Amino acid sequence: MPVPISEIVQILVAALICWIIFILVDLIFALPRKGGVSGATAIGTNIELAGGNLHGGLMMGNIVCSPDASAGTLLAACGVYIAGLPGGLFATVLVYVGNRICHDKGYAGTTGAFFATILITAITSWTVLGPELFIAGMVLAITTIQGISHVHASRLLGKLWGWRS
Amino acid sequence: MIVSLICALVAVFATLRIVFEKSTERKLVYLNLLNFAITGVIVFVVGTMVDPWLAIAAAAAYFVGATLESNAIASTLAQKEGRQ
Numbered sequence: 673m674p675v676p677i678s679e680i681v682q683i684l685v686a687a688l689i690c691w692i693i694f695i696l697v698d699l700i701f702a703l704p705r706k707g708g709v710s711g712a713t714a715i716g717t718n719i720e721l722a723g724g725n726l727h728g729g730l731m732m733g734n735i736v737c738s739p740d741a742s743a744g745t746l747l748a749a750c751g752v753y754i755a756g757l758p759g760g761l762f763a764t765v766l767v768y769v770g771n772r773i774c775h776d777k778g779y780a781g782t783t784g785a786f787f788a789t790i791l792i793t794a795i796t797s798w799t800v801l802g803p804e805l806f807i808a809g810m811v812l813a814i815t816t817i818q819g820i821s822h823v824h825a826s827r828l829l830g831k832l833w834g835w836r837s
Numbered sequence: 838m839i840v841s842l843i844c845a846l847v848a849v850f851a852t853l854r855i856v857f858e859k860s861t862e863r864k865l866v867y868l869n870l871l872n873f874a875i876t877g878v879i880v881f882v883v884g885t886m887v888d889p890w891l892a893i894a895a896a897a898a899y900f901v902g903a904t905l906e907s908n909a910i911a912s913t914l915a916q917k918e919g920r921q
Contacts (some may be wrong), residue, residue: 680839683839683840683843709908709912710911710912710916711865711908711909711914712911712915712917713915714862714864714911714912714915715866715911716915718860718863722863727860732866733911734868736868736869736908736911737908737911737912738861738904738908739900739901739904741904742873743900743904745844746877746900747896747897747900750877750880750893750897751893753880753884754880754884754892762890763893763897766893766894766898766901767897769901770897770904773905804838804840804881805840806838806882807877808841808844809848810873811843811844811873811877812847814869814870814873815847815850815870818866819847819851819870820856822852
């Protein structure tokens with residue numbers, strides 16, 4: 673199956689946009705400050721023991737334990753792909769319900785989903801990028817944080833958190 | 838479609854990382870990645886084959902449910918380590 677290079681580039685651009693959205697919203701909502709639940713703290717300390725950064729690890733733990741801005745961005749992209757702006761807003765409501773189910777008192781997931789819905793709708797109506805690219809893009813963006821090297825990802829997040837705080 | 842292929846490949850990659858990771862806490866981080874990838878696959882498959890709105894509901898339900906499970910497992914592990 674021949675894969676057009678332009679589509680690969682478009683997916684990478686979408687991944688970069690998704691990466692910036694979710695990291696920015698998570699840092700604004702101070703996810704690296706502390707573990708929202710004891711499980712998130714356990715994951716953070718485990719990553720620190722492996723040689724990583726505690727605050728970066730705590731943010732990764734928080735991403736695991738409750739739908740945050742990355743989950744919000746993914747579900748918003750899914751919503752916009754299925755039904756445009758109303759689909760994205762429906763996904764935002766589902767993320768809000770998901771946060772409450774996971775005993776998360778924060779609004780990082782809901783804000784991320786809402787912000788991503790507006791941005792993805794605007795980008796898909798004004799550029800050649802389609803909403804399906806943002807689904808694959810978000811999966812690739814979260815791979816760079818959760819899937820490659822926890823130690824290096826946590827150090828990067830810790831550095832970004834240092835600038836934020 | 839290349840987008841669904843990317844999600845599927847990331848899911849396989851995450852599964853392999855889970856299999857070869859020794860620490861249970863860090864397995865959960867890879868499991869989180871797997872959940873992201875599967876959510877994408879659900880939307881592409883259910884969205885084109887069944888009702889589109891059902892696809893968002895199914896994807897969100899799967900993701901929130903999987904996150905809640907990870908949350909419960911991680912919290913239980915933390916309590917267990919606290920007791921030892």
